[in-house]
Amino acid sequence: MSKVEDFLNKEEEAAVIEAIRTAxxxxxxxxxxxxxASSISAETEEHIDAFDRAAExxxxxxxxxTKESNGVLIYIAVDDRTxxxxxxxxxxxxxxxxxxxxxxxxxxxxxxxxxxxxxLVKGILMAGEQLKKHFPYRKYDKNELPDTISVG
Numbered sequence: 001m002s003k004v005e006d007f008l009n010k011e012e013e014a015a016v017i018e019a020i021r022t023a024x025x026x027x028x029x030x031x032x033x034x035x036x037a038s039s040i041s042a043e044t045e046e047h048i049d050a051f052d053r054a055a056e057x058x059x060x061x062x063x064x065x066t067k068e069s070n071g072v073l074i075y076i077a078v079d080d081r082t083x084x085x086x087x088x089x090x091x092x093x094x095x096x097x098x099x100x101x102x103x104x105x106x107x108x109x110x111x112x113x114x115x116x117x118x119x120l121v122k123g124i125l126m127a128g129e130q131l132k133k134h135f136p137y138r139k140y141d142k143n144e145l146p147d148t149i150s151v152g
Contacts, residue, residue, distance in 0.1 A: 004037050004078045004151060012117035013149055019121040020147045023128025028135045029070040029091070030145040031124055032061055036152035037079045050077055054084035057152065064088055066144045070135045072100075072127055074107070074120070083107060085127070094134050103127050 008016065020031050039053035040046065042060065054075035058064065063071035069090030076083050085100040103126045110119030 004035050007035055007076070007078050007116055008120075008149070015117055016120045016124065016149060017147055019124040023124050023131070024137075024143065024147070025128075026137050027070075027128055027131040028066075028068055028137055028141040029072060029128070029131035030063070030066050030143075031072045031074070031127055031131075032063060032145060032148075032150065033074045033076070033120060033124070034061065034150045034152060035076050035078060037077065039077045039080055039082065050075070050080065050082035050084050051086075053077065054086045057150075058086055058088075061145070061150060063145065066090075068135060070131065071145060072131065074123065074127075083111070085123075091131070091134070095130075099130065100127070103130065 016033060023031055034057050039048050039050045041048045041053065042056055054073060057075055058073050061073065063073050066088065069088040071088045072091065073086045075086065083104060085104050087100065103123050106126055107119040107123035110122060
């Protein structure tokens with residue numbers, strides 16, 4: 001049995017969703033979290049590199065359909081114990097290669113201590129702060145993607 005179902009309980013899921021909403025109040029950027037057991041390709045149904053699978057999920061969740069191309073996916077393959085943070089073209093064109101490393105490090109440090117919810121909440125809020133610098137919230141901005149945790 002996969003550990004995806006045990007990764008977050010209902011209260012923890014609610015806290016992560018609230019962190020997404022809080023982070024997005026200060027930026028036009030969009031943050032999504034996706035959990036699945038393993039990095040299995042939707043096309044070939046074979047195990048693939050986590051980054052490649054995150055790219056598939058990014059497309060599947062229409063993360064590239066934001067006005068400013070500023071969607072961010074936090075992809076977690078629970079059984080594989082892998083984490084990828086992927087930004088859309090609008091973000092990648094502006095920021096350096098290591099832009100998400102500090103966010104990833106915060107998440108991983110909490111995961112190593114078994115604090116999955118805390119890692120995601122802290123990482124999401126940090127991502128929101130980083131997005132705010134380059135994509136500040138403006139009064140005409142709207143929430144372009146659902147503030148939910150998707151599960152594959």
